Amino acid sequence: MEWIKQALDRARDERGHSSDANSRQAQKPSRGSHVKAPAEQKVVYSQTRRLNISVDHLRQNRVISGLSDPIVQQYNMLRTHVVQRMRANNWRSLAITSPIEGAGKTLTAINLAICLAREVNHTVLLVDLDLKRPRIRQYFSDEDLPGISDYLIEDAALADLFFNPGVERLVVLPGHKSLIHSSEMLSSPKVVSLVDDLKNRYPARIVLFDLPPVLACDDVLAFSPYFDSVLLVAEEGGTSKADLKRSIELLEKTEIIGTVLNKSRHNRQGYSYY
Template identity: 30%
Template structure:
């Protein structure tokens, strides 16, 4: 018969086997072990695992971190001794905020630019030549300081329309050209010089304007003789010689606001000189810094000489004189075509014996009642 031996138990199983063969003992906890306890419970009671397992102690306290040592304050600058020998009081080093912590100062506003000084208008001659008023009356021209006549009222209406048009051109950016008016006609003998003189005399009476009458009829100048003024260098001399100041060629009169520029030396190349770049320089000089100065050109007839067409390129308005019962329609159309370089061409009827509107200025001002 085969002998059976028990398989030896290791560890806690041997302890448990021995515990089964011994009488029950009182557990260290005072609890009686019963027969239904598990091996682990009986082993725990025998070896008193509770005593072996260390009870948890308090959690280790992490040592407090040391704060970094404060930076050493900057060395205080010794205060300068006062008159008594004691050092003056110095504020604490950190009384004022550090420069890096201060807010940047706002940028200083730039001082306003100084306005440029007002430029005075170009000055003409200080010599004021007298104008014979009786000579003006004999020619049927407007007499300054005279009585109100039909002729005066008619040219008041004409000048007012031209001044209004000049103001409109200035607002539109026409520049100095808005201050220039060309007076011409298709043929000689239609009254262009007569109208140019009366228009200049009328504008000179304006309180805020002055007028420069330029004799641009180089072949047959007549402005000086009509006003009784002496001769001298004029427009053509300034065009031919660049060393001549155009302002030096202007003559003053004893009529306030009226200036005269002679035609100057006669030449067969007057149109060529007018077509050169020098013309723009001369004309700009005549109105330099003088926005209220009007310049009137008495040019030769458009169908008789070419300077009128050249001058039309530099003016803002052109007035074509049409003589009643003399100027033909074909001649008028040809003259307007030649003066087409000017954007504003207007007609003025001269020597008319009737008024379409029935106006009679002379009879109105001559009426007493």
């Protein structure tokens, strides 16, 4: 899909970013600078809920459940691209979105988070900020677990909402109830304060935000000041050139780390990265 690469290149050119500028930016100190976690350090979850997740449940939902999964290598390649770009630019947070619904952004966010967490240099926090249609929890469990909406609306204790899905170095902050006024909530002082804490509490943490589709509502634009970069997920045969182009235009002031093309006919795993 050469047109995807051309659209991304054009967007980068219009922002006036050059490789020299990126190099200078990477050399600047940042509060988001990556600090490697000690390789021998084992994460102990003494307060975070640990879910006993069925492997069959994960497989039914196409979530990576082991190193033998056919899609693992493709997500490992995506992980490498993402980590290299984030380290080069001192980025700590990544939003995952798509132009329209049905492209597979949430599953991409989950599987990317799992592969990222398998590296010992950092921990990973996956946050469901698709407040209108929170779905991350369903990929892991059929339980009616509390989530971020309970914290935002009912002042639930934040510590009671996180769970570990059985993957070391990965913690999930799920959604729960659908929130109608989601864009206003995403730019509220309570969310801004929460996100700042999530990104900066641990120096070796990468935070992934699963956000709604760009063209479905204004949530991504409202939240864009609070993430470092964004990954676009498109579906071959489902995402039109016009929708992808419009999404890139709307995200012109953000750092687009790349585009994932799901269900690609040009890749036997149904996945490509640009």
